[in-house]
Amino acid sequence: MTIGGIIVARGRTSQGKPADNHRGWRLTSAHTSAVVVGILLLTLSVLAGRADIALIGIPGLLAATWAHTTRPTAPPRGNLHEPDGPTTAGELTAALHLTAPHTTADVFHLRINATGHRSTHLALAARPGADADTDERRIALRLSSVRTGPQETFAIDLRGTRHAVWEREADEIRGARRLVLPGAAPLGRLPLPRRLRGLNGPHSSRRLGDGAELRDIHQFAPGDRLRRIDWRTTARRSPELDTLYVRRTYATAEATAVLVVDSRDEVGPDIRTWRGYGTIRVDEPTSLDLARHAAASVAQALVDAGDRVGLEDLARRRRPLPPAAGRRHLRRVVHGLALAHPKERASVHRVRPPQVPADAVVYLFTTVLDDEPLHLVRTWRTKGHPVVVIDTLPDLHPVIENHLWIAWRIARLEREVRLAALADEGVPVVRWAGSERDRAAVRFEALARAAQRHVR
Known part of the structure; x- marks a missing residue:
């Protein structure tokens, strides 16, 4: 199955007439230079009465005339093949197939672009076969990224030249928007609710x-x-x-857990990109990338233990994923996590918090940059649900601009006040960024032991 842009011959026009394949081809400056130099040398030979000067200019005119008669009649073709279905974070792959008939270009010029990456320029010989009408070349493309969720892939500009005197306007081959699934880190035991549901379980x-x-x-x-x-x-x-x-x-x-992902905003390590300007680097995870990774890790640990897990997205007003168990349900949860993304409009304010099944533990993945998570936690705890907050704010880069430093200092102080309020109310907060991510399993194990002692 071919996914992405496909550059082919122009087929037929809207009136039903065959399209002109000669369109798009134009002479290069090398052809113009050969003609001008040849005419000048011939003129100079006539004025000077020297035939040797004419012999120098005649080959250039003959070459220009021959090149003009060998005008390409077909455009170069390129097909971008990408794997079907979602992929995992780390490396995106694709294959570019270039087709070169004898009547088209003999050199391919490629400019490969990708969001967050530097452009790559390539010049490839078409190498038409002696016995075949066409010759196809395959170019393997790889794109490294730690980002998850919907991601833009390759955008390729294809331009062909023939005999260095004919060149064609660049055609764009654009890859499809890929869905990158988050990975999962191994975790040990997780805290359980005070009361368990079901007639069987682990x-x-x-x-x-x-x-x-x-x-x-x-x-x-x-x-x-x-x-x-x-x-x-x-x-x-x-x-x-x-x-x-x-x-x-x-x-x-069996225990029941609900994963609540706060995808109302997505911030990166660079504070300058929080205003919507600039591009977040592809080698640095954002807060939503960390939330997807942490939620996928918790979901896998719960499913491996035989428990039930559900999913709720704060930024999307649609039916949540109800709690269930099994590997098939785990794939649905991971796919739902990959689809979580901020809305283009202003942040969504929920009048009522998401409905949670009775006696279920809630895992809230948020950056705690506003008061909404604090309100949700207090509402759930009032109803008797144990809540575990996973802090997904990434490790930030040092701030150089004075006005940004002042703004971040105010936001940081407000965030620390919210975290202190959660700690005073007995809500555990697990940090999931940088080096703290490696110690998350130890933190969850300690919470599981404390919850077990409390139940006993």
Whole structure:
């Protein structure tokens, strides 16, 4: 399947007549120079009466005349082939196929552009085959980037020349917009809610049922299963076997978690790009890239543990992804994370916070640059949901401009006040940027142990 721009012959016009393939070709300055120099030398030879001067100018005129009679009749063709479906972050690949008929250009001039990358210029010989009508060349293209989500890929300008005297206007070959999926980092245990739901799962709940964790030994009662009878305890406590004793265990259940991604804004390490000017570098992740990576890591850890996970996007007013389990649902969550992006308009203010299932733990991925996350956390905690905030603000570059430094100092102080308020209310905050990302697994393990002790 071919994705992206395809440059082919111009086919037919809107009136149904065949298009003129000669259009777009023009003579270069080399042809003009050869004609002018040849005429000047012939004129000089006539005025000076010297035939040797004419012999110097005649080859240039003959070459210009021959080149003019060999005008190309077909444009060069280029097809950009890209892999189907989404890809993962790191490296984007594509293949450019160039086709050169005998009646078209003999040299390809390429200018390969990509957002955030320097332009690359190439000049390739068409090399038409002796026995074939056309010769196809394949050029492998690679684009390195740590960015995720919808990404622009290649934009190629193709221009052909023939015999260095004919050149064609550049045609643009543009690649399709690619969806780059976030990767996932391995995490250990994650904090669980105080109450578990479901009739089966990997965790032991606080209610009676079929499970592996022993609760107590109790006298046989109506409703107890015969396979639960503990004959050793019965023989020890009731030698006459007039009373039976059963082993009662805790039921197994599963945890429910909801990932809430704050995609209302996307900021990079360079504060100068926060105003909407300039281009964010492709080798530096933004806050939304960090949020996608952190959410994908948490989702994979939950699915690996057999728990249920849902997804909610604060910037998109549509139906959220309900909690579910399984590898197929994990792919849906990762795909939804890749589609999260800020709206073009002003930030969206939600009158009501996203609805969260009962007894579910909430993971909020945000930069905490405004008061909206603080309001959401307090609302969820009022309803009894444990909340874990993942700070996705990237490590910022030093600020040189004085006015930007003052603005960031005010924003930083306000952000520190919000983080301090979360800490005072007992809301754990996990930093997910720079070197702190490597210690996130240790932080989650400590939170899981603290939550387990609290439940017990």
